[in-house]
Amino acid sequence: MDEKTRQVQRLTAQLKLYFPQVLNWFDKVESPLVGALLHRWPTLPDLQKARPDTIRSFCRRHNCRDAELIEERIQKIDQAVPATRDAAVIQSAITMTGSLLDLIASLRTSIQKVEQQIDETTSAHPDFPVFASFPGAGPALAPRLLAAFGSIREAYPAASAMQKHSGIAPVIRRSGNAEFVHFRRACPKFLRQSFHEWASHSIAFCAWARVFYHQQRQKGHSHHAAVRALAFKWIRIAFRCWQDGVPYDDSRYVEALRRHGSPLAAALDASNQQG
DSSP states (O other), rough: OHHHHHHHHHHHHHHHHHHHHHHHHHHHHHHHHHHHHHHHOOOOHHHHHHHHHHHHHHHHHHHHHHHHHHHHHHHHHHHOSSSOOOHEEEEEHHHHHHHEEEEEEHHHHHHHHHHHHHHHHHHHHHTTTHHTTOOOOOOOHHHHHHHOOOOOOOSSSSHHHHHHHHHHHEHHHHOTTTEEEEEOOOOOOOHHHHHHHHHHHHTOOHHHHHHHHHHHTTTTTTTTHHHHHHHHHHHHHHHHHHHHHHOOOHHHHHHHHHHOOOHHHHHHHHHHHHH
C-alpha cells in the first residue's frame, strides 16, 4: 500500500505537468477508469477529438454509470485548455505516465492477492474469532490485531507488556516530587497505529468506549491523547480475551463495570438515560 501511494504521488506529479485537468475530473487518479482513459487518450487534445458518445460508452464500460457525472465531465473536457504545448514536456510525461499506470495496475493486482491471502489465513486461525469480536475491528483491523498479539501466549506476560511495546502506554519519569508524562516515541509505529485506529473506530460502535472518550476530552486531553487512553484500556481487555481464548462480550464487560462500581458504568448509565 505504501508503494502504491508513492507511485500515485509520482503519477499526480506527472499529470500536473501536462494534463492537470484529470486530477479535478476524477476523485481517484489511481482508479482503473483513469488508467484506461489515459492509455486510450494520453493528452487533452487526444481526448477532445473523441465523440461524446464514445466517451459515454467508454465510461459505462468502466463501471461509471452516473449519467449526470458523465455529462459534466464531457462538458469540462470540451472547455478545457492544455496546460502546455511544449512537445518535449508532453512526450516525456506521456511515457512516464504510461509506465506509472502499468506499475499501479500491477500493484493493485498484487494488493488484491495479498488481501485475499490475509482473509483466508486469518479466518482459519483459531484466535481470529476473538479479535473479530471487538467493536470497530472489522475486516481490516481484526487481522492486524491478531498479528499484533500473535499465537504465543508467553510472549506477553501481562497486558502492560503490550501497552508499552506498542507505544500506547506513556513514558512516566519521576524526579523527587516531580512527575513527567510524555508520549512514547521508541516503538513499532505500525503497531501503535493499529491500536490507535482500532480505538478510534470503536467509538462509533461501542457505547462505553464513546463515553470514555468524551470523558477524556472533557478532562482537556487532545483527540489523539483521548484515543490513546482508550486504546490503553482496550489492550487490557483484548489481552484477557486473548489469554482465555474467549471472544469479547460487550454486555458482560459493562456488567462487570457495574459490579465493581466503576465511574465509567455510572456515566454510561447516565448517558443511556439522557439518550
